[in-house]
Amino acid sequence: MGRRAKNKQGNPQPLPETRENASKPSQKKLGKRKADADFDGGRDEITKRPTKKARESLPKEDKKAGKGKGKKVAFAGDDASGSVKSSKSKGKEPVVDEEDGWEDVEDEEDLKTHAKSLFHDSDDEGFVGDLDDLDIEDDDMLRGPVQELELGSDDEEIELAPSRTKGKKSKQHERPAKIIPTGSDASSDSDASDEDDDGPITGANMEARSRALDVKSARDAELDLLEMQNAALAGDEDGDFADADDVDMDEEGEGGDDAEGFSLPTAEEREEEKKNGGPDVHLVQRRMRECIRVLGNFKKFAAKGRSRSEYTQQLISDIASYYGYNDFLAEKLFELFPVAEAIEFFEANEIPRPVTIRTNTLRTRRRDLAQALINRGVNLEPIGKWTNVGLQVFESSVPIGATPEYLAGHYMLQAASSFLPVIALGPQPGERVLDMASAPGGKTTHMAALMENTGVVFANDANKARTKSLTANVHRLGCKNVVVCSYDGREFPKVMGGFDRVLLDAPCSGTGVISKDASVKTNKSERDFALLSHLQKQLILCAIDSVTPDSKTGGYLVYSTCSVTVDENEAVVDYALRKRPNVKLVDTGLEFGVPGYTKYRGKVFNEKVSLTRRFYPHVHNMDGFFVAKFQVEKRQKTKAKADEDTAAVQGEVAEEQEEVAFDSDEDKPYLEEAKRKRMKAKGLRPPPRSKPVERAPATVSAAA
Numbered sequence: 001m002g003r004r005a006k007n008k009q010g011n012p013q014p015l016p017e018t019r020e021n022a023s024k025p026s027q028k029k030l031g032k033r034k035a036d037a038d039f040d041g042g043r044d045e046i047t048k049r050p051t052k053k054a055r056e057s058l059p060k061e062d063k064k065a066g067k068g069k070g071k072k073v074a075f076a077g078d079d080a081s082g083s084v085k086s087s088k089s090k091g092k093e094p095v096v097d098e099e100d101g102w103e104d105v106e107d108e109e110d111l112k113t114h115a116k117s118l119f120h121d122s123d124d125e126g127f128v129g130d131l132d133d134l135d136i137e138d139d140d141m142l143r144g145p146v147q148e149l150e151l152g153s154d155d156e157e158i159e160l161a162p163s164r165t166k167g168k169k170s171k172q173h174e175r176p177a178k179i180i181p182t183g184s185d186a187s188s189d190s191d192a193s194d195e196d197d198d199g200p201i202t203g204a205n206m207e208a209r210s211r212a213l214d215v216k217s218a219r220d221a222e223l224d225l226l227e228m229q230n231a232a233l234a235g236d237e238d239g240d241f242a243d244a245d246d247v248d249m250d251e252e253g254e255g256g257d258d259a260e261g262f263s264l265p266t267a268e269e270r271e272e273e274k275k276n277g278g279p280d281v282h283l284v285q286r287r288m289r290e291c292i293r294v295l296g297n298f299k300k301f302a303a304k305g306r307s308r309s310e311y312t313q314q315l316i317s318d319i320a321s322y323y324g325y326n327d328f329l330a331e332k333l334f335e336l337f338p339v340a341e342a343i344e345f346f347e348a349n350e351i352p353r354p355v356t357i358r359t360n361t362l363r364t365r366r367r368d369l370a371q372a373l374i375n376r377g378v379n380l381e382p383i384g385k386w387t388n389v390g391l392q393v394f395e396s397s398v399p400i401g402a403t404p405e406y407l408a409g410h411y412m413l414q415a416a417s418s419f420l421p422v423i424a425l426g427p428q429p430g431e432r433v434l435d436m437a438s439a440p441g442g443k444t445t446h447m448a449a450l451m452e453n454t455g456v457v458f459a460n461d462a463n464k465a466r467t468k469s470l471t472a473n474v475h476r477l478g479c480k481n482v483v484v485c486s487y488d489g490r491e492f493p494k495v496m497g498g499f500d501r502v503l504l505d506a507p508c509s510g511t512g513v514i515s516k517d518a519s520v521k522t523n524k525s526e527r528d529f530a531l532l533s534h535l536q537k538q539l540i541l542c543a544i545d546s547v548t549p550d551s552k553t554g555g556y557l558v559y560s561t562c563s564v565t566v567d568e569n570e571a572v573v574d575y576a577l578r579k580r581p582n583v584k585l586v587d588t589g590l591e592f593g594v595p596g597y598t599k600y601r602g603k604v605f606n607e608k609v610s611l612t613r614r615f616y617p618h619v620h621n622m623d624g625f626f627v628a629k630f631q632v633e634k635r636q637k638t639k640a641k642a643d644e645d646t647a648a649v650q651g652e653v654a655e656e657q658e659e660v661a662f663d664s665d666e667d668k669p670y671l672e673e674a675k676r677k678r679m680k681a682k683g684l685r686p687p688p689r690s691k692p693v694e695r696a697p698a699t700v701s702a703a704a
């Protein structure tokens with residue numbers, strides 16, 4: 001049985017035709033795609049890239065266009081015909097009226113908002129960097145994200161230069177689609193939905209209609225995805241996707257119609273290609289198109305004697321080469337989706353996500369902040385109805401990370417996806433809360449604000465260096481209920497426990513934030529994922545044990561990552577459910593998001609794992625993210641047994657041989673070394689090493 005036989009896939013669609021108005025290609029390309037910049041005209045005009053602003057609007061509109069028979073798969077070079085927002089009336093003072101949300105942020109042509117988008121790196125997320133973070137010789141064992149945008153020296157990354165393109169025509173009409181308009185948007189925005197049916201587009205209704213389209217396309221995208229997943233899970237052979245992956249992968253083609261001149265390369269030809277420095281980018285694009293077409297209807301289009309797995313392998317190899325991933329990660333991510341959707345995911349990773357800020361309600365109100373920033377020439381709008389503190393920044397004539405409002409702590413530069421775990425956790429005033437892996441503090445400060453500076457938030461991070469930026473943010477934002485500490489999360493609840501709520505925003509691979517950190521494409525190996533999953537499993541048990549089931553107001557844990565892999569998400573959650581019978585998954589309370597997998601490539605998880613939520617760049621126009629919410633109840637066993645259990649976390653994880661073939665002996669030196677570092681950091685003298693630490697060879701076998 002071939003690799004993808006278990007996952008049925010949606011109908012791959014033909015790639016789009018050449019678009020007449022393809023924009024001039026950007027010079028900033030990855031790997032093979034660089035070649036596109038030099039390519040001009042003809043039928044390969046598809047290889048040109050649209051401008052960045054235009055590309056920002058791609059995912060949703062693509063998704064929309066992708067529905068039904070006319071569905072297309074757009075590659076990076078395709079023209080972006082995303083949802084477009086147009087300017088509103090001119091010549092008025094910009095006014096923000098929070099009551100009505102969006103409509104009241106008037107777009108001013110003369111607000112100097114013509115700059116191209118200035119923000120490429122706006123996230124605070126991710127354990128980005130390789131698993132050398134677990135390398136004891138590297139003094140940064142528990143390193144977190146590369147991008148720490150909200151603080152101190154990290155702020156350099158967002159000290160963005162003001163626009164130099166003042167006087168140019170406004171790009172307001174090129175605004176990217178709003179971030180995940182939700183059902184509540186749709187229902188509350190009656191103007192938009194009413195006008196969606198008929199009537200001419202006018203200056204007055206354009207904004208509302210555009211928004212309604214956003215709402216619809218985001219909903220469609222989620223529904224598409226659900227539909228595809230359900231079809232795959234149900235083995236619905238009559239469904240739209242029946243002819244994709246439900247056929248035995250090793251089945252041979254019957255000799256369908258290859259597109260003119262196309263044939264899969266033989267093993268020798270591939271070798272030859274490699275010798276010559278890899279395939280030509282245009283050949284790769286063409287081959288990807290063809291493989292997608294064939295995999296969409298294998299019986300009809302496959303060449304005689306060629307198997308499904310040959311096409312799949314070729315496609316994955318071409319994806320890796322085209323988008324610049326290592327083969328392992330390209331395959332791992334490809335496997336998450338039906339074929340056509342996988343391409344959308346990879347495409348979305350080439351496009352920066354919208355820049356968003358979170359109003360610090362300890363210092364200001366969103367409407368006041370919006371007004372202040374608009375007056376400085378920032379072009380912004382509320383993010384959506386699902387958050388009453390988020391603002392999406394489209395353009396700015398000032399560096400958004402250095403405004404007086406920023407320095408005064410009126411806002412945090414924070415990815416929209418980062419709001420989600422905090423919303424799900426819902427910390428209450430007066431509670432005792434733990435943020436187990438908190439630096440640089442985006443979520444800590446959000447929690448402090450929701451708690452109205454009452455109660456206490458223990459903001460912990462194992463990486464002491466990173467707690468500096470955490471502390472700086474806590475101060476800047478005026479959080480008075482935060483205690484910063486630096487323990488390995490696996491030491492909880494021994495160091496302290498009894499929390500009403502715990503957030504474990506776990507160190508992860510960062511596969512959800514590839515658009516911000518392209519290094520993830522190449523620096524993650526199979527072993528890295530095994531190590532991370534292992535660490536996450538250890539941390540989640542300790543996080544659970546830190547929650548007091550006696551809490552009068554809470555008793556909750558939220559587990560989140562900015563990764564989309566199943567090993568780091570559903571597998572960890574499922575593990576926790578198995579190891580801690582006193583916890584149950586509850587609804588996250590989030591209005592959108594795709595349910596977590598309950599079955600994945602032969603693994604079957606607890607059915608309640610469907611209560612977890614996945615967020616994708618190509619569906620929600622936000623970073624890839626995962627959120628699970630647990631309720632912790634009283635244990636049925638004695639306290640002594642419970643303590644024993646906590647101490648045995650490492651052993652328990654190692655027992656999970658069927659999940660992750662992790663060698664506990666191998667792990668010991670790492671833990672020992674971590675302990676030595678912690679002691680050193682505390683000014684204590686660590687005991688001598690018991691044996692030299694070496695990296696053991698990878699022992700992990702493919703999860704599938």
Ligand SMILES: C[S@@+](CC[C@H](N)C(=O)[O-])C[C@H]1O[C@@H](n2cnc3c(N)ncnc32)[C@H](O)[C@@H]1O
Nearest residue numbers: 142144437438440441442443462463489505507
């Ligand atoms: C995804 S980042 C956290 C981002 C943070 N929650 C925020 O919103 O700003 C993961 C963090 O986990 C920390 N970390 C890694 N291993 C840890 C461990 N064993 N215990 C506690 N923290 C750890 C990293 O230093 C990193 O700062």
